[in-house]
């Protein structure tokens with residue numbers, strides 16, 4: 001489920017945000033961000049795989065969390081800031097089967113990719129579960145503290161929600 005920058009960049013809308021980033025120190029791949037600063041910029045879009053529209057479905061099924069357990073580490077605070085900002089923008093968006101609504105927030109020394117995809121023939125409207133589902137791989141993975149979060153994704157019958165810190169031109 002890792003997506004390279006190049007595969008999505010054609011669909012990206014780059015939105016420059018005010019530069020308010022806190023100083024971020026980087027030690028041996030560990031991201032430390034004492035004060036959760038603001039991101040520098042946001043890329044976002046909708047990737048169309050093979051969408052078919054159909055009736056809206058209710059949220060059903062077990063929610064399964066998969067932890068990446070490798071790749072870029074980031075602190076919980078900036079990740080959660082990204083989740084809440086992005087969900088605030090996309091709640092109400094209609095997602096058809098095969099579509100992925102996504103964004104990548106750039107903090108300078110790391111990025112946070114978030115996405116929601118409709119799967120298994122489902123179509124849904126993004127609701128407040130966005131904030132909750134994207135937190136699952138943050139709070140359910142790398143649980144020894146608020147640092148070292150490597151992200152993961154939640155899958156249920158109708159959707160897959162991914163939270164993924166990345167770095168240096170890759171979401172890994």
Ligand SMILES: *[C@@H]1O[C@H](CO)[C@@H](O)[C@H](O)[C@H]1NC(C)=O
Pocket residue numbers: 050
């Ligand atoms: C989309 O899915 C339909 C039905 O499964 C298939 O016939 C069609 O070839 C697919 N299109 C693409 C671009 O994959």
Ligand SMILES: *[C@@H]1O[C@H](CO)[C@@H](O)[C@H](O)[C@H]1NC(C)=O
Pocket residue numbers: 067068069070073141142143148149150
């Ligand atoms: C994050 O958790 C995974 C297990 O899901 C573990 O393999 C990995 O080493 C952890 N990463 C850190 C930075 O603790």
